[in-house]
Amino acid sequence: MAYSDKLIDHFNNPRNLGSMDKGDETVGTGIVGAPECGDVMKLQIKVEGDKIVDAKFKTFGCGSAIASSSLATEWVKGRTLDEAYSIKNTEIVEELALPPVKIHCSVLAEEAIKSAIEDFQSKKNAAAAEG
Amino acid sequence: MSIANELPFQTPVYLDNSSTTRCDPRVVEEMLPYFSDTYGNAHSRSHAYGWGAEKAVDLARERVASLVNCKPSEIIFTSGGTESCNLAIFGAARMYAEKGKHIVTTAVEHRSCMDPCRALEREGFEVTYLPVDTNGLVTAEQVAGAIREDTILVSVIFGNNEVGTIMPAKEIGAVCKDKGVIFHLDACLGLDTETLDVDADGIDLLSMSGHKMYGPQGIGALYVRRRRPRVRLRALNLGGGQERGFRHGTLNVPGIVGMGKAAEICKETRDAEKVRQTALSKRLKDAFFAQMDHLYLNGHPTQRLPGLLNISFNYIEGESLMMGMSTLAVSSGSACTSATLEPSHVMRALGVGEDLVHTSIRFSLGRFTTEAEVDFAAKECLAAAHKLREMSPLYEMVKEGIDLNTIEWKHD
Numbered sequence: 322m323a324y325s326d327k328l329i330d331h332f333n334n335p336r337n338l339g340s341m342d343k344g345d346e347t348v349g350t351g352i353v354g355a356p357e358c359g360d361v362m363k364l365q366i367k368v369e370g371d372k373i374v375d376a377k378f379k380t381f382g383c384g385s386a387i388a389s390s391s392l393a394t395e396w397v398k399g400r401t402l403d404e405a406y407s408i409k410n411t412e413i414v415e416e417l418a419l420p421p422v423k424i425h426c427s428v429l430a431e432e433a434i435k436s437a438i439e440d441f442q443s444k445k446n447a448a449a450a451e452g
Numbered sequence: 453m454s455i456a457n458e459l460p461f462q463t464p465v466y467l468d469n470s471s472t473t474r475c476d477p478r479v480v481e482e483m484l485p486y487f488s489d490t491y492g493n494a495h496s497r498s499h500a501y502g503w504g505a506e507k508a509v510d511l512a513r514e515r516v517a518s519l520v521n522c523k524p525s526e527i528i529f530t531s532g533g534t535e536s537c538n539l540a541i542f543g544a545a546r547m548y549a550e551k552g553k554h555i556v557t558t559a560v561e562h563r564s565c566m567d568p569c570r571a572l573e574r575e576g577f578e579v580t581y582l583p584v585d586t587n588g589l590v591t592a593e594q595v596a597g598a599i600r601e602d603t604i605l606v607s608v609i610f611g612n613n614e615v616g617t618i619m620p621a622k623e624i625g626a627v628c629k630d631k632g633v634i635f636h637l638d639a640c641l642g643l644d645t646e647t648l649d650v651d652a653d654g655i656d657l658l659s660m661s662g663h664k665m666y667g668p669q670g671i672g673a674l675y676v677r678r679r680r681p682r683v684r685l686r687a688l689n690l691g692g693g694q695e696r697g698f699r700h701g702t703l704n705v706p707g708i709v710g711m712g713k714a715a716e717i718c719k720e721t722r723d724a725e726k727v728r729q730t731a732l733s734k735r736l737k738d739a740f741f742a743q744m745d746h747l748y749l750n751g752h753p754t755q756r757l758p759g760l761l762n763i764s765f766n767y768i769e770g771e772s773l774m775m776g777m778s779t780l781a782v783s784s785g786s787a788c789t790s791a792t793l794e795p796s797h798v799m800r801a802l803g804v805g806e807d808l809v810h811t812s813i814r815f816s817l818g819r820f821t822t823e824a825e826v827d828f829a830a831k832e833c834l835a836a837a838h839k840l841r842e843m844s845p846l847y848e849m850v851k852e853g854i855d856l857n858t859i860e861w862k863h864d
Contacts, residue, residue, distance in 0.1 A: 324775075332775060338843055355861030356846060357806035359769055363845035379845035383771035387843065436862070 324384065325418035331388035336395045339377045341365045346448060349441025351433045356381065360426065362390045364433035366397060366405070368441050373397045373405055378433075385423035389413050389430035397434055406438050464781040465825045465832075469664075469818030470613055470641060470760055471783055475710065476666040476819070482713040483668065486706040494703045495694060505705045512712025516673050519715040520639075520658055521649040525678060528695045529708050532672035533640035533661030534564035535688075537607075539674055539699065540636045540657040541568040543685030544605050545577055548634070552602030553577045556633075558590050558619075559801035561609050565638050566797070569607070587752040588617030588802050596627045605634050611642030614785065614798040614814065615751030616760030618642065625654025634683055640664050640672075644718045644819065645726040645758050650675055656683050660715075662707065666819055667714030671707030674698075725819060729758040732817050732826050737761055739830035744837060746850075750785065750804055750812055759817035764808040767847040768840045773813060776836030780829050785812025807856070 324332075340363070341348045348367050354360040360382035367375035376394035380387045392413055397405040413419070413427035466474070486508060494509045496502025513524040530536045545555060557569050559581045569579045580598045582590045595606055606628050611618050621637050628635035636657035639648055644665045650658060655675070662671035676698065677683045691700030741747055746766035762785045765773060770784045785799070795809040804812070815829070841847045846856060 332772070335843060340848065352845065353862050356810070356856060357861075359771075359810035361845055361861070363848075379843055379848060381767060381844045381846045382769045384775040386769070387772055432862075 324420075328385065328388045328417040328419070331391040331417070332384045335378075335387060335391040337375075337377050337391065337398070338379065340379060341367060341375070341377050346444055347441075349437040349439070349444065351436025351438075351440055353432045353436055354382070354386075354429050359383070360386050360429055362386065362429055362433040364390060364393060364430075364437045366434075366437045366441060368402065371401045371403070373400055373402065382426065382429075383423070385417070385419055386426040386429060388417055389419070389426045390433060392416060393430040393434055402438050402441070405434055408434055459828065461822060461825050461828070463779045465779065465829055466781045467815045467817060467821065467825075467829055468781050468783050469821070470616075470757075470814065470816035472663045472669060473644075473666045473818050474820055475663070475668050476714060476717060478717060479667055479710045479713045483706045483710040486709050491705075494705055495692070505703075508709050508712075509703055509705060512708045512715075515712040515716040515719075516660070517675075519643060519719050520655075520660075520675055521651060522675050523678065525696075526650075526675055528674045528676055528698045529703060529711070530672040530674055530699055531670055531704070533562075533638075533659055533664065534672075535699075536659035536661070536672045536674040537562070537564040537636075537638050537640070538568050539685060539688055540638075540659055541565060541605065541607055542572070542688060543698065544634050544636065544657065544683065545572050545575075546686040547684050548604040549577075552600075552604045554600055554603040555579045556582065556595060556598045556603055556606045558582045558584060558608055560584050560588055560612055560614075560617075560798045561607070562613055562638060562640065564640075565607055565609065565636075584617075584801050586803050587755075588612055588615050588750075588798070589752060589755070590619060590624075592620055592623035592627045595624050596631070599627070599631045599633055603631070603633050605636060607636040607638065610637050610639040610648070611646065611757040611760075612751065612798065613641055614796060615762045615802065616756040617752040618646065618755050618757060620755075621648065621655065622653045628656070629654040632681075634681075642757055643715075643722075645722050645729060647722060650677065656681070660711075662711040662714060665711075665714045665718050668707050668710040671704055671711045673711060721819070726758050729817055729821070732821060732823065733759055733761050733815075735823065736815060736817070736826045736830055737763070739827070740834065743830075743834050744841075746847075748808060750799070750802065750808075757816075759821070761815045761817075762812055763815070764804070764812040765837050765840075766808060766811055767844045767850065768811050768837055770811055770813055772840055773811075773833070773836055776840055777829075777832045779832050783814040783816070785809075785814045 410427035490504035492501025640661040658675035
């Protein structure tokens with residue numbers, strides 16, 4: 322299977338690889354997928370106001386999954402939460418030219434973004450309820 | 453392949469000999485005249501072209517027979533391992549259906565045996581799929597326990613193509629002899645390093661593949677016992693009556709010549725190759741295990757094909773690892789067909805955890821693999837694996853002391 326240059330570049334030079342402190346209340350963490358399915362993505366965002374100022378990822382999965390999550394971190398940085406929430410998997414498919422059997426990787430990346438945003442918001446809501 | 457010039461070998465380094473082997477140059481040389489010089493039909497009895505082809509086929513048949521210690525007349529040439537296995541299983545089952553409709557096989561067969569068994573179930577046969585232990589073995593006792601009054605065929609894989617475990621063929625053969633049941637051994641892998649003797653091992657049908665023993669692709673052979681007992685098969689096709697009526701169609705003379713030469717070389721070199729490949733694969737395995745944690749060798753630790761290593765690199769997905777080591781030609785360890793992304797039936801049968809299934813890589817060394825290539829492969833693979841471990845959220849969790857089994861994963 323021939324992969325696109327962009328995909329291979331993200332795989333070989335992943336952007337924003339790493340982790341942030343899960344306990345930090347400005348950080349939202351999304352972990353999606355399962356080891357027995359062959360894909361687990363962890364995507365984290367750091368939020369200031371309603372803007373995502375930083376993002377990190379770690380991924381267990383095929384090259385397409387790694388590239389999709391790497392791209393996702395690149396795309397969410399600098400966006401508002403609403404903008405990031407509206408990122409569609411089809412945009413990732415198009416950017417990386419994912420073959421049909423790898424579309425689920427982009428779906429997972431979209432879910433990871435949404436899951437991280439939801440985690441941040443539920444933390445914020447919990448803090449507001451306490452305060 | 454840009455680094456090819458700086459290394460004393462070609463890259464990607466070929467470590468996928470269980471998929472196919474390089475055709476030995478001695479084999480190619482022997483085949484060449486039969487394409488455009490002695491190009492007759494081996495069944496043309498009226499001229500020198502045909503006689504020449506027939507003579508070459510006779511010699512090849514002797515060589516293949518000699519490899520497994522049978523008579524030349526007991527060798528049927530086919531289009532490959534798949535056809536040999538299909539002919540053995542369908543052919544025997546349909547021929548002896550009146551005697552009984554029960555077949556015994558294992559849960560770790562290659563699909564060229566498993567799928568015919570499944571198809572026979574739809575034809576009214578009953579098939580027992582014996583489970584294997586965590587090393588991938590069935591015992592002769594299991595086979596004996598499964599044989600019934602109406603059992604007509606036992607079919608077992610010899611060297612497993614995914615995990616490399618070698619089945620106790622001789623012991624199973626003895627059980628089959630004792631019970632009077634036909635024994636088919638799928639020996640598509642292993643004939644380049646192991647010694648099989650159809651008489652000593654009690655084998656009635658034995659499938660072989662040319663391109664897994666340094667011969668050409670598109671040629672295979674099936675040993676069909678002629679004496680004690682005389683085994684008959686219902687042919688899969690109809691035609692000119694070639695190959696004693698078991699396999700119709702004009703013979704692939706260049707392929708047969710190549711397979712004959714390949715068999716001759718295998719017989720001469722198998723003992724030495726077994727020693728050499730055992731040492732080489734140990735070298736590779738030792739390099740991995742010395743420099744990385746959380747690795748698992750799948751299959752039997754010792755009773756295995758000497759060149760095959762199926763290793764799970766826990767917390768690293770296999771496909772990404774293969775992508776990361778583009779200088780190596782290897783296979784995914786679970787023969788997890790990329791079309792389905794489903795773990796294979798073999799890994800499931802061994803009880804390999806689904807998480808580990810996705811992390812396995814099959815390295816299969818061969819006759820042309822050198823020590824320098826093995827050292828290069830270890831270095832390349834470890835570099836990629838360490839990089840991917842750093843990217844793995846699972847490895848991170850394990851290092852934090854989290855038990856992955858306690859996590860409720862979010863997935864559809």
